[in-house]
Amino acid sequence: MKKIGLLLGLTLLVGCSAPSAQLKLSSDKENNRASSVSKSPTVSIPFKTRAQASQIEKMGADILEVQPGYLVAIVSPKVTRLLKEKGFTTTPVQVGNGQRNVFDKGYHTYASMVEELKSTVAKYPSICQLVDIGDSWEKTRGQADRDIWALKITGPSKGQKPNILFDANHHAREIVTTELAMKLISYLTTGYEKDAQVKNWVDTREIWIIPMNNPDGHIKAEKGLDWRKNTDSALSNDASFPPYGTGVDLNRNYPFHWGESASDNPSDPTFQGPGAFSEPETQAVRELFKQKKFAVSLFLHSYSNLVLYPWGYSADPTKDDARFAAVARKMASYNNYTPMPESQLYVCSGGSDDWAYGEMGAFSMTIEVGGRKDGFDPPYASMDRFWKENLPSFQLLLKIAHDPWKEKI
Known part of the structure; x- marks a missing residue:
């Protein structure tokens, strides 16, 4: 404009x-939401302090919600490794209707x-x-x-x-x-x-x-x-x-x-x-x-x-x-x-x-x-x-x- x-x-x-070729979308399973979730799961991550929650985000976790003592995030394999190196644990969770992969x-x-x-x-x-x-x-x-x-x-x-x-x-x-x-x-x-x-x-x-x-x-x-x-x-x-x-x-x-x-x-x-x-x-x-x-x-x-x-x-x-x-x-x-x-x-x-x-x-x-x-x-x-x-x-x-x-x- x-x-x-x-x-x-x-x-x-x-x-x-x-869009550009690198961003082009297809209709195959590789590009739907279910595929992306299965490759990078949604997990629960315990934390003790607010600083730790901020640290988790800066490591690249896609934080979905924060509850007392734990947060829920989507984590890639790379982020999972970083979390483990820093002493954090992860537990898979289900995120309900948001994973139906339907618009x-x-x-x-x-x-x-x-x-x-x-x-x-x-x-x-x-x-x-x-x-x-x-x-x-x-x-x-x-x-x-x-x-x-x-x-x-x-x-x-x-x-x-x-x-x-x-x-x-x-x-x-x-x-x-x-x-x-x-x-x-x-x-x-x-x-x-x-x-x-x-x-x-x-x-x-x-x-x-x-x-x-x-x-x-x-x-x-x-x-x-x-x-x-x-x-x-x-x-x-x-x-x-x-x-x-x-x-x-x-x-x-x-x-x-x-x-x-x-x-x-x-x-x-x-x-x-x-x-x-x-x-x-x-x-x-x-x-x-x-x-x-x-x-x-x-x-x-x-x-x-x-x-x-x-x-x-x-x-x-x-x-x-x-x-x-x-x-x-x-x-x-x-x-x-x-x-x-x-x-x-x-x-x-x-x-x-x-x-x-x-x-x-x-x-x-x-x-x-x-x-x-x-x-x-x-x-x-x-x-x-x-x-x-x-x-x-x-x-x-x-x-x-x-x-x-x-x-x-």
Whole structure:
């Protein structure tokens, strides 16, 4: 996408190719999710301290969840050897529906998401604008034609309005997050003329929703790969085990304390990239933040049934820890998830929440949707449960957007 004009490269729609040979997908068993899991199993790894959990991640373990005294991760043979050398033990575990290796037809593909967004704008032109906020990595290399889309929802009333962002699908395989974002869009647009509270939120706030921050990676998930990162192949072309292969972990690519505690190995699942904001997908978020100066941001991930808040890079509390904790507890009272600072899981740097709060001043949080029995690709029917669990949290953040630091919760 060419960056021109005062919109900082954001292309506004008002009212309404193939990847490289090294990344080419086939339909044979070598490339489906079951094959990748069988080659690199999901295991339980006991640990005693938070520092040990962080050490395990830096060794290249693809951590799925963290529980008191142990974590669950996908580990390659190389990582298994490193863990053994450092004295860690591993025990195989089953991760439920996430290993079905099925992309249910109810889930949005990139193409169907774009089609629905354009249809929504056509149907609700007075409150919706579709914005091209950037290009995927493959588009920047001429390998595909995928833009990163954001939907702006706000009423026609003038005056200063707080900006709030809901962002989904930083990690490719976390497909349920795109669905929650699309359901939120439907809730706000269809409810505008029917629900007085929804109308008030839309009229008095500027709501931005990015349903798919990582479209290239999502395409991999659509085809059955257990893909986490984007598809940046500049430094790594190891596609033999998708979570450890090609790409950059977009949620380790933000500049706030970048490089302190994420992996610098290009084939690791949490590879931080060659530099902060090296990826077009995170650059797109940066440019939108610079323009809109969001008061509140929520990043949707899966899975672990968690409500998370800064810091991630440090075990020290933020100066706003009491407020973050209070809001997180309130959100957890709705969805029965566990509220905690991100670093209580393990210390990791370069995350979106730390940057959005620490550098941009937003009240920024993360929800990890679903549990181990759900995994990354549960039956689409699970979306009804996820929506009921998390809508009240979305409503709470919409409610406090005018003053997230003091508004009564």
